[in-house]
Amino acid sequence: MxxxxxxxxxxxxxxxxxxxxxxxxxxxxxxxxxxxxxxxxxxxxxxxxxxxxxxxxxxxxxxxxxxxxxxxxxxxxxxxxxxxxxxxxxxxxxxxxxxxxxxxxxxxxxxxxxxxxxxxxxxxxxxxxxxxxxxxxxxxxxxxxxxxxxxxxxxxxxxxxxxxxxxxxxxxxxxPEEIREKMWPLPVSDLLYAGRSSVQKLHNLGIFTIGELAAADPDVLQQHLKSHGKELYNYANGIDPSPVEEQSDAPKGYSNSITLPFDCTDRNDAKGIILSLCENIGTRIRKDNAFVSVVSVTLVDADFCKSSHQTSLPAGTNITDVIYENACKLFDNLWDNSPIRLIGVHTSKASDQCYTQYSLFDTEKNEKLEKLDMAIDSIRLRYGDNAIKRARLLDERKKEPTED
Ligand SMILES: [Mg+2]
The missing domain is CATH 3.30.70.270 (Reverse transcriptase/Diguanylate cyclase domain)
Known part of the structure; x- marks a missing residue:
């Protein structure tokens, strides 16, 4: 083989x-x-x-x-x-x-x-x-x-x-034959999937390098770090049986997520990122003449804990603002202030027509928003994505006390 x-x-x-x-x-x-x-x-x-x-x-x-x-x-x-x-x-x-x-x-x-x-x-x-x-x-x-x-x-x-x-x-x-020389001398915090709190626990056990973790007693690790202790012990020994898996795109959903190069701890930064994700999703939905009626938000924190919430919309939509507002509500419910590693927005139950009635007020408001999205899409198509940015972030940030 x-x-x-x-x-x-x-x-x-x-x-x-x-x-x-x-x-x-x-x-x-x-x-x-x-x-x-x-x-x-x-x-x-x-x-x-x-x-x-x-x-x-x-x-x-x-x-x-x-x-x-x-x-x-x-x-x-x-x-x-x-x-x-x-x-x-x-x-x-x-x-x-x-x-x-x-x-x-x-x-x-x-x-x-x-x-x-x-x-x-x-x-x-x-x-x-x-x-x-x-x-x-x-x-x-x-x-x-x-x-x-x-x-x-x-x-x-x-x-x-x-x-x-x-x-x-x-x-x-x-x-594997290079692990001893190239991986074991590294600090245990460099080990993949060793999150902040795990590293702290390992430090408390007197484990500072990956090599020390590889030589530790797996039972002791299990006692202090539960099943993750055993996993980290395997990783330190270079063991990872997980295969490379091609992911198939959800056929009728539009998703966008981003792994941040830092741990995000600021609500406004997070919402700025969510807006960018929603802009991208909204543009793709409108390009396909589609509508979505479920929005979900996924967060992965600095310790690789994943959480997500979803909501059903009363009507199918292709409006960036509607997706964004709902994603923000979900985010506010979901986020426990722990540092964020990944933010994802997923929309689904897409259909090719808008099937539920809006209330009269919503219809008027949504027509305006649809026109706004169409205008934004066409400006971006001609001049690039950076040509136009929504004022929302500016508005929201103005409400915040400026720090310096
Ligand atoms: Mg990179």
Whole structure:
């Protein structure tokens, strides 16, 4: 049987790289923002928002992902700040997944900028996996304009750990025989799925490196961390039997989710992200002339706990505002203030007609909103997604006391 070979492909500073690609696509002479101190983040004049992604020069100035933009500006007054644009990210992400699928028999997208590729058995076609990864990395750069890290191993866990080693634009292997040398010396907080509270418990047990966890007594771990203790023990020993699974798209739903490069703790930031997700979903629904009547919101916190809520709408809708309002209500009910890793909005029960009556008042209001959405869609189609932004975020943020 062929030896299992898994690649984990991870885009370097995805949001910033993708913004650089967008700018260079519009104007090949434009300054490459990867070469200057630059970040993706909220709007400067609002003094809100955090650093979502940073260039290498920004990182050399000491700027960290997830820190408030005001702090970043103190470290680097000439910092260039660009707003996030999730539909650009979605396009780049789709292009990457398509390219990966053209080579890999099975691709599992893990987040907007990462995927596992099961390359088992492809050695006959492509040759040695490490040299093929180098070719793949080169092709991604040549065709799509951005760099990736590729981690290679015999399972998903080890491949993902490997892609996280030195960045950017690097290939790393972490085969079982390399675990002792490459993984065990790392701090236990570097282990995949070791969330903040688990790491704290492990520290209390005197376990600070992955190697110490691998050598710990699994019964003791189980006692203190329940079943997750046993899982982490297996991971520390490089054991992960989970297969690469191609996910099938829900046929009649429209979803969008994002794994954040930092832990979001601010309600307004979260709602800004939800609005971007809803904008993207709304545009896709209207493009298909569809309607949705169920909205759900999913959150994954920093300890990888997943929670979600859903609601049924009284009528099918294709209006961004309606989806957004409902998603916000769900979010407010769901969120317990724990740091958020992933936010997802899913809509379903789509049908091709709007089947329930609105009340008279709603009809009038919804007609206005539909016209607004149509106007926004057509402006974006002509001038790009950043040409127009809803005033809602501005309004909401004005109500908040400004911090500084
Ligand atoms: Mg990445």
């Amino acid at each position: 062929a030896k299992t070979i898994i690649f984990h492909v991870d885009v370097n500073s995805a949001f910033l790289s993708w913004e650089a690609c967008r700018q260079l696509g519009n104007d090949p002479e434009a300054l490459d923002i990867r070469q200057i101190p630059a970040i993706i983040g909220g709007r400067r004049e609002l003094r809100h928002g955090v650093v979502l992604a940073k260039s290498i020069p920004a990182s050399k100035a000491g700027i960290k992902t997830g820190e408030p933009i005001v702090h970043a500006l103190k470290k680097c007054p000439n910092l260039q700040i660009f707003p996030p644009d999730f539909s650009v990210y979605r396009d780049r992400s789709d292009a990457l997944m398509e390219l990966l699928r053209s080579y890999a028999p099975c691709v599992q997208q893990l987040s907007i900028d990462e995927a596992f590729c099961d390359m088992t058995g492809t050695e006959i076609l492509y040759g040695d996996p490490v040299s093929f990864a180098a070719k793949l990395k080169q092709e991604i750069y040549a065709k799509l304009g951005f760099t990736v890290n590729i981690g290679i191993s015999s399972n998903k866990l080890l491949a993902k750990m490997a892609s996280d080693f030195e960045k950017p634009n690097k290939i790393h292997t972490l085969f």
